[in-house]
Amino acid sequence: xxxxxxxxxxxxxxxxxxxxxxxxxxxxxxxxxxxxxxxxxxxxxxxxxxxxxxxxxxxxxxxxxxxxxxxxxxxxxxxxxxxxxxxxxxxxxxxxxxxxxxxxxxxxxxxxxxxxxxxxxxxxxxxxxxxxxxxxxxxxxxxxxxxxxxxxxxxxxxxxxxxxxxxxxxxxxxxxxxxxxxxxxxxxxxxxxxxxxxxxxxxxxxxxxxxxxxxxxxxxxxxxxxxxxxxxxxxxxxxxxxxxxxxxxxxxxxxxxxxxxxxxxxxxxxxxxxxxxxx
Ligand SMILES: Nc1ncnc2c1ncn2[C@@H]1O[C@H](COP(=O)(O)OP(=O)(O)OP(=O)(O)O)[C@@H](O)[C@H]1O
Ligand SMILES: [Mg+2]
Numbered sequence: 001x002x003x004x005x006x007x008x009x010x011x012x013x014x015x016x017x018x019x020x021x022x023x024x025x026x027x028x029x030x031x032x033x034x035x036x037x038x039x040x041x042x043x044x045x046x047x048x049x050x051x052x053x054x055x056x057x058x059x060x061x062x063x064x065x066x067x068x069x070x071x072x073x074x075x076x077x078x079x080x081x082x083x084x085x086x087x088x089x090x091x092x093x094x095x096x097x098x099x100x101x102x103x104x105x106x107x108x109x110x111x112x113x114x115x116x117x118x119x120x121x122x123x124x125x126x127x128x129x130x131x132x133x134x135x136x137x138x139x140x141x142x143x144x145x146x147x148x149x150x151x152x153x154x155x156x157x158x159x160x161x162x163x164x165x166x167x168x169x170x171x172x173x174x175x176x177x178x179x180x181x182x183x184x185x186x187x188x189x190x191x192x193x194x195x196x197x198x199x200x201x202x203x204x205x206x207x208x209x210x211x212x213x214x215x216x217x218x219x220x221x222x223x224x225x226x227x228x229x230x231x232x233x234x235x236x237x238x239x240x241x242x243x244x245x246x247x248x249x250x251x252x253x254x255x256x257x258x259x260x261x262x263x264x265x266x267x268x269x270x271x272x273x274x275x276x277x278x279x
Contacts, residue, residue, distance in 0.1 A: 072110060
């Protein structure tokens with residue numbers, strides 16, 4: 001199992017929306033997906049739950065840090081939803097190391113049962129984000145193309161607690177930054193200029209989806225994406241033409257992200273091995 005964390009200290013940049021779209025995309029392509037929502041706002045867990053595609057884990061994600069959990073339901077798509085208990089974790093600094101250790105052991109115990117674990121995080125750089133990054137294989141940072149977010153890129157890499165460079169150096173050398181994913185991209189001259197600026201300054205951090213000069217992974221701003229999030233619908237199954245068009249636009253980006261975290265698509269002979277028996 002590969003673990004992907006969505007992280008950016010900037011709020012409202014599309015972390016949860018990307019997590020949701022990618023989880024559904026992976027499931028649609030035959031991957032066994034474990035979805036973990038570490039944000040008490042629940043903007044990843046709620047749409048997944050409302051979509052009725054995932055089996056509920058029967059516990060909330062705070063317990064993956066506070067307890068030794070090693071069993072999940074036997075299903076190809078499982079959701080560990082968030083809970084307000086997550087807010088208590090930061091206030092127990094003496095427990096932070098055990099919290100991170102519990103999450104790491106949990107993910108190790110899930111290794112044979114899922115192909116990808118997608119973890120959505122809260123924007124404040126606390127123990128939840130640290131614990132997730134300390135055990136992940138990949139981190140993906142959605143960003144918006146505004147000045148403030150672009151200035152935030154430096155922090156994303158160098159933040160004292162949750163900067164990717166810091167985590168790699170101190171806690172998790174295997175952590176790989178997939179890159180920056182511009183989200184809610186609009187075809188305005190302002191955003192085009194910012195995109196150019198990002199390409200010039202950070203192009204090694206952008207995710208290539210083709211050989212052309214502007215072929216980088218990104219998500220356009222589309223009301224159908226917000227609607228899918230709000231109602232727990234799977235974007236590409238919505239009836240509206242606008243939703244299907246949006247799905248088509250983002251498909252190359254989702255496909256590339258899925259390829260990076262899970263490799264080329266393959267069909268599992270036995271999706272959903274019995275976890276209980278193996279645990
Ligand atoms: N590509 C998009 N097009 C249109 N709306 C979007 C898009 N991506 C996200 N949104 C909407 O923008 C809002 C913020 O997105 P989202 O909740 O994914 O951000 P976030 O980074 O997870 O926020 P937080 O930091 O609070 O967790 C939501 O209402 C979401 O539905
Ligand atoms: Mg979110």
